[in-house]
Amino acid sequence: MKKRSEAKREAIIEEAARAFRESGFDRTSMSDICARVGGSKATIYNYFASKEELFAEVVMRSTEASFQAAHHAITVSPADIGGSLRQFGERFLAFLYSPEVQATRHMAIAQSRHSAVGRLLYEHGVTRSHALVSGFLERAMEGGALKKGDPAVATLHLVSLLESELLDRFLYQLPGEVTAKEIEEATGRAVDVFMAAYGSAGGTKES
Incomplete structure (x- = not known):
């Protein structure tokens, strides 16, 4: 029975992903997804309380591998803090500024005033990311590699610095791909500023 339930849940997620790709969030209804999966809407609601919750699950599934890869650099011991932060920053920005994630972020911002999509993606994505970074910085x-401080605040400073040169382009949806060279250079400058504020004179080396 449990295997059948898991299979049904996976089928719902797969069909929902196709529907959202084809029609977008606004134009896709739970009835549309139900028609694809078969059965009643009550069955879908047994697994997901709302379309927003289902959409958040679809997004997280589609970006999980990239999320994990981006955060791998901060799951190891911070022996070389500068090098680790640069590696993380480049992977993190490449993840955030990929076409798929940019589109999802834009949609979440647009929907956040009148649906729970923004909150759900924030909780499942941003909050989770910040917790990983905060643990590393702590x-x-x-x-002794960094000056003592509030790791949660330091995380906000680091993430803000990493996005500082690219955020306006994202918010105003300016055309043009964010290149790997731009990401590398922006990350280097951001980490330099962060280490100038938080680097410990007695800490470990930077790269």
Whole structure:
């Protein structure tokens, strides 16, 4: 029975993903998804409380591998704090400024005033990312690689610095791809500023 339930849940997610890709969030209804999956809407609501919750699951599934790859650099011991932050920053920005994630972020911002999509994606994505970064920075502070401080605040500073040169382009949806060279250079400058504020004179080396 459990296997059948899991299979049904996976089928719902797969069909929902196709529907959202083809018609977008606004033009896709739970009835549309139900018609694709078969059965009643009540069955879908047994697995997902709302279209917003289902959409958030679809997004997280589609970006999980990239999310994990982006955060891999901060799941290891912060022996080389500068190098780790540069590696993380480049992967993180490449993830955030990929076409798929940019489109999802734009949609979440647009929907956040009148649906729960923005909140759900924030909770499942941004909050999770910040927790991973904060844990890394806390370990670096405890190990003397960074000055002692509030790791949650330091995380906000780091993420803001990483996005500082690209955020306006994203918010105003200016045309043009964010290149790997731009990401590398923006990350280097952001980490330099972060280390100038948080770097410990007795800490480990930067790269």
